[in-house]
Amino acid sequence: MLQENDTEFRIKETARIIFQKNGFAGTKTRDIAEAAGINLALLNYYFRSKKKLYDLIMLETIHDFFGSIELVMNNESTTIYEKLVEFVNRYLDILSANKDMPMFIINEIKIDPHAFVSKIEVFKNVSDSVFVQQFKEEARIGNVPKINPIHLLMNLSSLVIFPFLASPLIEVVTHTSKSELEVIINERRRLIPLWIQSMLKVS
Amino acid sequence: MLQENDTEFRIKETARIIFQKNGFAGTKTRDIAEAAGINLALLNYYFRSKKKLYDLIMLETIHDFFGSIELVMNNESTTIYEKLVEFVNRYLDILSANKDMPMFIINEIKIDPHAFVSKIEVFKNVSDSVFVQQFKEEARIGNVPKINPIHLLMNLSSLVIFPFLASPLIEVVTHTSKSELEVIINERRRLIPLWIQSMLKVS
DNA sequence: GCAATAATTAAACAAATGATTTAATAATAT
């Protein structure tokens, strides 16, 4: 057995895509087997059960999704604005390559918030991050309004993540094709940091 | 039979909540019956089938969700800023009373975009709305930057809707309780129009 | 008050769905 057996790898990557798109209950082991071009029994042969395979993928996904926040937001040597730019670019990269990730994570939390918290508790609390500390200091000095930092985090996440959550909605409502929307989303790399900065001038 | 038979009404309202929370496939007729405190057979007695009941509720939900946009965004006698205020207040009202609505709509679109489009095609195209026309005119004059109006619509929707889509995520990441988050969301009635306005000063 | 219709119930049906296992075969490595 190789450490990254070809078949094993193909099952996992296929399962990742399908699980992220349809969730645990919405996914049939037969779908995974068919999409991966492998025999159904091999799924259990390599991963013991559907649940074990799912848990494996979910942990990796959570790690990918939250791992970047940690690094960017707790960097002691960047300014607030630099962190905005870093955050936007990192997240647009991750989400562009993995469009179903936000919905997957949100559904996962919804199913069992308690179980989820226990899985990410290793990550540092975002509310205590260097980013939030820097924001509070600016607010103290009077450079930015004294609003709850959650607004800032929420606005930043909204502007970055929402297009991926709501892309089918947006496509329908604005009569925009997937490829046009992709172009528009990429314009946001430059625009979102500017927008967030200008929002911090009003209260 | 009364026009709004008590039992019939209770089934529909219970079904609305459960369908919006769990979707069609994720909902069992037995769940609805139990939650409504009625006998299982009554669901079929009043609504013929699970599918018919679901379709009924879905149409009403779509109507509630998109009906407000139409009115606000095509009002000839309000300014852009007045429309922002109207939009934010209307949507926060609807979504606060119906927190699972955005997720429900997005999932519904995902399942069958084509079928969904045919259900909302009665609504006027948002991209041709008075709101967007007014924005384009302001851009021509040079009062706002010449960006794709989709950015404006997307930012507005993001800031209003995202907190409801991602509330479980936000609660977990920022260690915020549901009631605290509710207070924060209500602060946004006043803030979002200001933010959007200030965003329109940069490009 | 009676008869017809409507509302409600418990129980059964049935049909599919879908994860997992088994036992046999092929491939690979020692």
Next chain:
DNA sequence: ATATTATTAAATCATTTGTTTAATTATTGC
């Protein structure tokens, strides 16, 4: 060559779930 690993087709086995039936109770019109 043989022991281990990988792969396959088929069966199993439990369960879930929407729907119907047939009997009972409540309501309404006359």
